Amino acid sequence: MSSNIRIGDLTVNRLGFGAMRVCGPQVWGPPKDRAGAHRVLRRAIELGVNFFDTADSYGPHIDEELIAEALHPYPGGLVIGTKGGLLRPRPSAWEPDGRPAQLKSAIDGSLKRLKLERIDLYQLHAPDPKVPFADSVGALADGQRAGKIRHIGLSNVSVMQLEEARDIVTVVSVQNKYNIGDRSSEEVLKACERLEIAFLPWYPLGAGAVLRSKKILGVSGKITATPSQVSLAWLLAKSPVMLPIPGTASIAHLEENIAAATLKLSAEDLAALD
DSSP: OOSEEEETTEEEESOOEEGGGGSSGGGBSOOSOHHHHHHHHHHHHHTTOOEEEOOTTTBTTHHHHHHHHHHOSOOTTOEEEEEESEEOSSTTOOEEOOOHHHHHHHHHHHHHHHTOSSEEEEEEOSOOTTSOHHHHHHHHHHHHHTTSEEEEEEESOOHHHHHHHHTTSOEEEEEEEOBTTBOTTHHHHHHHHHHTOEEEEESTTOOHHHHTSHHHHHHHHHHTOOHHHHHHHHHHHHOTTBOOOOOOSOHHHHHHHHHGGGOOOOHHHHHHHO
16 A cells, blocks of 8 residues: 555645644634644644645634644645635535635635645535536636646535536545545545545544444454544555545644554454444
């Protein structure tokens, strides 16, 4: 199993960092300890993470600002992926807005907050049922032609939507919900394998009940690893296009998660987890 994965013409380590959790509660507002959030982001770099996932809706806007505050000027080889297409009018709301004008404004906002001239990976955060999907993808294609986006990805999509987007642009990544307890995006994962597109599972550790399941606890006790590490190692073994992006606001949890990259599960362990 390779320790690297390609996102278009970029190569990154196969465990990234989902930066969403360093925002305030409910992914809303700034963290109570801004310096602490900076330390988590910098520690991820020290541990060899070179892919960070964020979105303009995280905070909103706060997450991108924190990344720039902590890491800019960025180290060589760091790839930052961000997303647009979800609005946050209040902490409990995640509302799709895939209008081309809105997406073009979102791209410009992310460039400014991240202090970038070009975003390495820009993903449509979610299809908007009120807007033709091709129009939303077309707005990202316009941003790519304008030199504002290097690579384009999708999030929360079906196989049919992936194929529709590929008729318009080159898609290099898909970010859908997927973990050991929720495999509803299995067909999308298989499509990504066939097309050699990176698959970024969001919510990679699932709910607490999943981590407390008998099969995960059985394997973790057998190999002396935490349930989170077993879950991440299972994802890495599941598919060569898998790029998990576990997130946390804790340095201890960050270090625990990244250690999963070196954890090798036996065929027997994998069978027990499947």
